[in-house]
Amino acid sequence: MALLADHLKRIKPSATIAVTDKARALRQAGRNVIGLGAGEPDFDTPGNIKLAAIQAIETGKAAKYTAVDGIPELKDAVSRKFKRDNELDYKPSQIIIGTGGKQVLYNALMVTLNPGDEVVIPAPYWVSYPDMVMLAGGEPVAVPTRLEDGFKMKPEALDRAITPRTKWVILNSPSNPTGAGYTRAELKALTDVLMKHPHVYLMTDDMYEHLVYDDFEFTTPAQVEPNLYERTLTVNGTSKAYCMTGWRIGYAAGMEPLIKAMAMIQSQSTSNPAAVSQWAAVEALNGPQEFIASHNKIFKERRDLCVSMLNQSTGLTCPKPEGAFYVYPSCAGAMGKTTPGGRTITNDEEFVTELLEAEGVAVVQGTPFGFGPAFRISYATKTEELEEACQRIQRFCASLK
Numbered sequence: 001m002a003l004l005a006d007h008l009k010r011i012k013p014s015a016t017i018a019v020t021d022k023a024r025a026l027r028q029a030g031r032n033v034i035g036l037g038a039g040e041p042d043f044d045t046p047g048n049i050k051l052a053a054i055q056a057i058e059t060g061k062a063a064k065y066t067a068v069d070g071i072p073e074l075k076d077a078v079s080r081k082f083k084r085d086n087e088l089d090y091k092p093s094q095i096i097i098g099t100g101g102k103q104v105l106y107n108a109l110m111v112t113l114n115p116g117d118e119v120v121i122p123a124p125y126w127v128s129y130p131d132m133v134m135l136a137g138g139e140p141v142a143v144p145t146r147l148e149d150g151f152k153m154k155p156e157a158l159d160r161a162i163t164p165r166t167k168w169v170i171l172n173s174p175s176n177p178t179g180a181g182y183t184r185a186e187l188k189a190l191t192d193v194l195m196k197h198p199h200v201y202l203m204t205d206d207m208y209e210h211l212v213y214d215d216f217e218f219t220t221p222a223q224v225e226p227n228l229y230e231r232t233l234t235v236n237g238t239s240k241a242y243c244m245t246g247w248r249i250g251y252a253a254g255m256e257p258l259i260k261a262m263a264m265i266q267s268q269s270t271s272n273p274a275a276v277s278q279w280a281a282v283e284a285l286n287g288p289q290e291f292i293a294s295h296n297k298i299f300k301e302r303r304d305l306c307v308s309m310l311n312q313s314t315g316l317t318c319p320k321p322e323g324a325f326y327v328y329p330s331c332a333g334a335m336g337k338t339t340p341g342g343r344t345i346t347n348d349e350e351f352v353t354e355l356l357e358a359e360g361v362a363v364v365q366g367t368p369f370g371f372g373p374a375f376r377i378s379y380a381t382k383t384e385e386l387e388e389a390c391q392r393i394q395r396f397c398a399s400l401k
């Protein structure tokens with residue numbers, strides 16, 4: 001009998017991790033490699049948050065199990081955050097704290113999908129959505145978007161994708177991997193479609209809420225269309241804006257029976273998220289928020305640098321995104337061209353492999369995100385390194401004939 005279960009055959013290893021491994025191997029072999037693959041801020045966790053964690057340890061608050069779905073103090077901080085930032089009212093019984101946004105999303109899909117249930121996901125998408133849906137027995141339904149539309153899903157496309165089997169629509173704004181953020185009007189056009197389909201639930205992944213630039217105003221679907229409140233699970237977390245990817249705290253708010261079911265499978269799998277991290281997250285949400293604006297000033301400069309330098313590269317087209325710390329250039333103009341070593345590039349995986357080998361720049365190919373030929377750059381890295389990396393990309397593109 002085979003050791004591994006059949007359902008594993010539908011799942012792929014993360015492409016983001018594969019490129020990081022390849023870059024590490026080249027580095028070990030002595031090459032100078034600039035990694036633009038990682039999806040996390042290069043900044044350290046702010047001092048006040050670290051201090052709150054140290055105090056939790058020293059006062060014994062970190063030593064024991066907590067309530068499976070989170071300490072009351074953190075649920076209270078989450079509830080106040082939703083009111084303050086999103087004009088949404090959630091009681092503690094409508095809130096769950098999980099081990100990162102990832103666990104929260106995974107649990108929500110696990111407790112709601114029956115075999116064959118469909119989940120609509122605009123593409124390009126975060127690599128984990130389709131695989132999580134498949135692990136939970138559902139069917140991902142990708143809705144292609146266009147670079148010309150800034151990778152934003154049109155309401156007509158959403159309407160066409162919905163069938164009687166649709167259980168969820170997942171929205172992620174600003175997006176990983178494109179950085180695309182929906183304006184209030186664009187979101188309203190999408191929520192209008194959902195109002196026509198009362199059997200469909202909405203999962204909104206607001207992980208990059210605070211990382212927005214220029215005068216972009218973040219809004220979340222249940223705020224834009226209050227009639228969707230009863231059908232929306234709003235997911236967020238402290239990983240990205242608070243530079244806490246390693247602490248593993250995410251949260252969600254929504255319908256009480258759903259939150260209760262999510263807590264039940266959490267109780268039978270991981271139990272509570274780490275107590276020390278929960279106390280750190282209380283400080284993150286309740287404490288000073290000013291550092292976010294200072295980080296965003298730097299992220300915006302880096303975004304502008306990347307967009308400008310990539311658009312000056314032969315064969316690349318890069319839209320200017322509203323948020324997150326990613327840009328997503330198309331490399332369609334490089335397809336069919338040949339490297340100085342005589343290899344012809346026919347897809348984005350070959351493009352990123354040749355780029356890594358020729359110039360030591362690690363980026364992630366677009367195909368696993370559901371849109372190619374393209375690639376994702378994470379600009380959450382030192383500005384000087386980023387500039388050097390973009391120069392290398394320009395040189396690589398110019399070398400293709």
Ligand SMILES: Cc1ncc(COP(=O)(O)O)c(C=O)c1O
Binds near residue numbers: 237245
């Ligand atoms: C869109 C999106 N959602 C969720 C997550 C998961 O975040 P966490 O690290 O809190 O699990 C990520 C992390 O990369 C992400 O990009």
